[in-house]
Amino acid sequence: MKRLPSLAWRLITHRTLLRLMGMGLGVVFIYASLDKIAHPDRFADVVREYDMLPLIFINGFALMMPAVEVVTGVTLVLGLWRRAAGLLASALCAAFLVAIAQADLRGLKVECGCFDVSGMSATQASWGLFVRDIGLLAASALVWRKG
Amino acid sequence: MRRRVLLSWAGGLARRFPHVIRAAALVGIAFICAALTNAANPLGIRWTPSPDGRIGLPRVFEKRLPEVNARQALEMLRSGKAIFVDSRDAKDYQDNHIPGALNIPMREWNTAWPKMRHRLPKTRTLLLYCYGGKCGLSTRMAKRLLELGYQKPVILEYGWKEWTEARYPTVSPLPPEKKER
16 A cells, blocks of 8 residues: 555656656746737736736836746756756746735736736636646646756 | 855855755846847836836837826817727726716727727827726726827826716716616
8 A cells, every 4th residue: 555655656756757747847838928028018917917016016027027937948848957947937836826816815807817918808817727826836846856 | 254154154055955046047047038038029118117107018108108187188078089988897887987988898808899999090089098097907908009000099197086086077878776786
């Protein structure tokens, strides 16, 4: 009975699987950053709707966050500094989780701003997204701790 | 002496948590990337709000978004110089709005815009309003309109709040009993 969890754990933390996981995460992060980099003004609007940051920081955050996403993504895809990139990916996912949870709890009707910021009827922040982000956070944390 | 202690402490930290230092370096690289891409982007924004306090306003649009106060807006309404556009949610528009205003709920832009675009000539002055001075929906709509080639979007500075506080005319299309449902 004791062997089964350890076998599963070994499988999950297998070097090849971790590399593939890192590459997959990297592709997701790069894809997520593209529209935000092209439309920083619209992403700033989305960030504002979450109502978490003082107004003075919103533009800077809207410029920095997609850049961190793309640098993290490229680093993960190339397999360089994988643990550092995993740490950043975990921090980003944790921040997304907090943002979505507080929006849902406060009843804010906000767009997710996850991948598409050009369409105004993009995915809305919801508990479904929360679950998806938990999956991404788990994968990022594995790459960070075991990568 | 103190400097040496600090350096050795930092060195120890870097040896112990190299990935944390590398993550900080990646953030630094991201900052350079953000600065370069934003400078090259025609829709680039300032790192802080624009001089008139607007969030997420592309630099190219900064001088193309004039604001009017409620009194000026009333004159425009009376003279018919502008088409009024209400960017608030549909239910708030149905409750009450400025006479003659068209409703394009900014939060439902993709569905609302195609239905209304034929009523908005590109050369006319469009007076946009939302809930108040900081609601941001009219700025978002003005950005979209400028991108689409509209030449004269104008923003009612303190929006619906200023208009109603000045007790200027409003219309409520639904009778009170229907509003309650």
